[in-house]
Amino acid sequence: MSLPHPTADQISLPIVLAVLGDPTRLAIVRYLARKEGVPMNCSKFLDLASKTNLSYHLAKLREAGVTRSEAVGTSRLITLRRDDLDKRFPGLLDSVIAAADGDKDLPAVGTSEMELEA
Amino acid sequence: MSLPHPTADQISLPIVLAVLGDPTRLAIVRYLARKEGVPMNCSKFLDLASKTNLSYHLAKLREAGVTRSEAVGTSRLITLRRDDLDKRFPGLLDSVIAAADGDKDLPAVGTSEMELEA
């Protein structure tokens, strides 16, 4: 790790909901869920927002306890904190992601790319 | 009815999440879920916020499609749109409410009153 993360029991429901209530951040979370196990670096999300703005949104996700970011060299490896979220708020993440997948108007990462296999 | 409500398919996930990501509104929704079937009027929520502020939050909930408000006399009968929410976002409302019920730091309506039976 390296950057400040809340512990599992510090994760707050209203903060998580508010953080997921932003289309850019929801797109990031959906992508992380779709590629679960494959740690991402920020460049994956550059089609959603500018580099600076991504830094802001990724910090929000991290501070809310939704993602974990660890510094590796000059990159950040970003993962979903699914274990902690599922323990704390059972079923929430799955229902949010399922709902987002059903909404074709939401922004999404890499919908045009040929990356059906990670 | 009387006030503007979105139709079920106009309900937007990020807007619902953002609206539920406010502790006052989350408390309202929890109370409506707990008293499901019993239409509420605004006065029930006066321990959460001022009358004016409640009017604001209840309008947000209504505009997001989370609640339905109908004018009856000088009151508003407020109900949860559980049917529409469950159809649109299966499991979401239940997991949010369950998560909120598990968090003792969240504001809540009528926790001190003897109203175990409606």
Next chain:
DNA sequence: CCAATTGTTCAATAACTTTTGAACTAAGGA
């Protein structure tokens, strides 16, 4: 009709959130 009750609207303000660009740091490769 009058007064009380219920809730809304409006304008102001306060408080946040999002977005931006420029400057920066830190690591890794040539």
Next chain:
DNA sequence: TCCTTAGTTCAAAAGTTATTGAACAATTGG
């Protein structure tokens, strides 16, 4: 060492949301 890559930080600007009080409207009971 110098350059590039990856991402952060900062301050400013823009936009949005929350909170307040005063004034308003509509319904109901006396």
